Amino acid sequence: MTNSQFRLSAAEAEQPPVVTVSGDIDLANVNEFQEVLNGAAANSDAITVDLSDVSYCDSAAVRALFSVAATTKLALIVPAAGPISTLLSISGLDRVATVATRD
Amino acid sequence: MTKVPGADRGGPDPLRIRLPAIPASLAVIRARLRTWLPTAQVAPLAAADVLLAVGEAASNAVEHAVRGAAGDVELEVTARATTTGLALTVKDNGRWHAPRRSERSAQRGHGSRLMSALVDTVTITPTPQGTTVEMRKELHP
Numbered sequence: 001m002t003n004s005q006f007r008l009s010a011a012e013a014e015q016p017p018v019v020t021v022s023g024d025i026d027l028a029n030v031n032e033f034q035e036v037l038n039g040a041a042a043n044s045d046a047i048t049v050d051l052s053d054v055s056y057c058d059s060a061a062v063r064a065l066f067s068v069a070a071t072t073k074l075a076l077i078v079p080a081a082g083p084i085s086t087l088l089s090i091s092g093l094d095r096v097a098t099v100a101t102r103d
Numbered sequence: 104m105t106k107v108p109g110a111d112r113g114g115p116d117p118l119r120i121r122l123p124a125i126p127a128s129l130a131v132i133r134a135r136l137r138t139w140l141p142t143a144q145v146a147p148l149a150a151a152d153v154l155l156a157v158g159e160a161a162s163n164a165v166e167h168a169v170r171g172a173a174g175d176v177e178l179e180v181t182a183r184a185t186t187t188g189l190a191l192t193v194k195d196n197g198r199w200h201a202p203r204r205s206e207r208s209a210q211r212g213h214g215s216r217l218m219s220a221l222v223d224t225v226t227i228t229p230t231p232q233g234t235t236v237e238m239r240k241e242l243h244p
Binding site: 024026027028056058059060062081082083086087090091092 | 126127129130133148151152154155158159162165166213214216217220221
């Protein structure tokens with residue numbers, strides 16, 4: 001698993017750091033996802049996580065996002081279609097993060 | 104080829120995958136489903152729901168296996184076309200741990216509510232020999 005699946009763009013001007021994710025997130029790579037999230041949140045009180053190119057994620061990813069949302073203001077960008085929005089609403093993650101869609 | 108009862112939609116052969124209950128198996132299960140679901144005429148959005156429901160159940164099984172003392176836990180995933188949709192099973196032979204009142208069980212609650220939101224019926228049968236999750240997804244062409 002390479003780091004290119006999880007890309008961190010540093011904060012710029014008024015914008016918080018952005019973690020851009022592509023591909024699948026599951027138990028096999030969620031620790032790496034968590035590390036990138038923690039790294040982004042380490043020096044910022046807000047981060048954006050762009051999941052719009054994520055082809056699969058489940059509760060493992062939700063747990064990682066909840067964990068970073070405990071200490072950091074979290075904004076998510078999600079695909080317009082597909083089950084990620086179901087995942088966010090059932091887990092309650094959409095109540096601790098702001099969620100925007102991109103199509 | 105013999106006809107399987109309830110599989111007379113003219114669909115593909117049922118899918119059966121047996122793998123060790125380890126995290127690396129999850130991607131293999133998704134890859135097999137991503138190939139099989141279109142052959143069963145499942146539209147992309149319904150296929151994504153199935154992928155997540157099965158993935159969530161399989162992920163739970165892998166987490167059980169990791170926490171269980173005994174090794175060699177296996178995961179079996181099946182999918183077959185029925186007359187009106189899909190029948191899916193995710194089975195593990197790991198030892199069952201009674202849910203404890205903890206954040207873990209709250210998360211497990213999320214997992215089964217998520218599956219229920221994605222497919223039409225979910226039946227979870229825990230036994231001392233393992234856990235079986237049976238799901239039905241109706242397809243509306």
